[in-house]
Amino acid sequence: MNGTDIILSVDQLTVRFDASPPLLKRLVTGAKRRTVHAVEAVDFQVERGSTFALVGESGCGKSTIARTIAGIQAPTKGAVSFMGVNVAGFRTRHAALPYRRNLQMIFQDPYASLNPRWRIGRIIAEPILTHRLMTRGAALDARIAELLATVGLSPKDAQKYPHQFSGGQRQRISIARALAANPAFVVCDEPTSALDVSVQAQILNLMKQLQRELGLTFLLISHNLAVVAHMADRLGVMYLGRLVEQGDAEQILARPLHPYTRALLDTVPDPHAPHRPRARLSGEVPSPLAPPSGCAFHPRCPLADARCAAERPEPIRVDAVSVACHAVAEGRIDAAQPDRPKDQQSLEQSGDAA
Ligand SMILES: Nc1ncnc2c1ncn2[C@@H]1O[C@H](COP(=O)(O)OP(=O)(O)OP(=O)(O)O)[C@@H](O)[C@H]1O
């Protein structure tokens, strides 16, 4: 990356939640304050026109990062800079408007995210009217028809209500609404995990086509590695609030370095080598209320030693990837494992991995 094309920069982002019992209860029972370490010191950058994917087990902080980028959640520490502007720095709603126009979100559940009492035309018009890009009238109607056609629906669908559509069609409507204000950046939080596999592929292909045509940038959150393999240019692997490995998606998927990434990839069935030995991911994700010392993955890691339990690993670079792992840094992990061709991880094979 050459620095000039960075549309989003996340620097040392930390988000913590206070999950303490109420004060009176603490006084009576002597219970301590409790803090959820949802996101810890996360650093990544997204190049304009590309797709950056975040993966990791449930509860590792993916949606919290998405909400912080969207300005819905304030960071505890660190900064998010979008198109050169500090996201947390807006004093008023008005000041944030141009930023919000350029950054839209698509959510997992196309049932919950569309207002059931509004017609599709009104749902899609809303961002256009909010950002005062057009006023009501024939031009707006034409724009809505154009947006519906863009996502493969009929202009007549503007008169219908959300319940008259299938899940895949509703996600197309969500995409049309996200595109209505001509954004530069779309945050997609599990955009297809509520859909059937065949419909999933259609939506992902539509997203890719729109990205090419409109020069969109995506932040894609998914726990499905097949979806990520299909979409991502760059990939960030999260574990318990931290990025443990990030960089070129193809390299990570072919030659994962971090033991957690390897275990995650091993959950994807491989029809070409069904009996290959697999590093099963054992145990549960520890609680973000009390992250383990040192490397947070050490209690589940087959390669962990005393240093891993005591000292947090700093990221080091290996080719186009940055990875935070003592075993990799010390050469204790076999870096020259056989490549896995990307096409082995097609949508049909994976289902919901991880
Ligand atoms: N408002 C909140 N108050 C307290 N804890 C929260 C809050 N929001 C999120 N958390 C906690 O922060 C952690 C990260 O949550 P987050 O929703 O970001 O995970 P995720 O990676 O998106 O998970 P999933 O894959 O299940 O969607 C979780 O432990 C969650 O319980």
Ligand SMILES: [Mg+2]
């Ligand atoms: Mg989530």
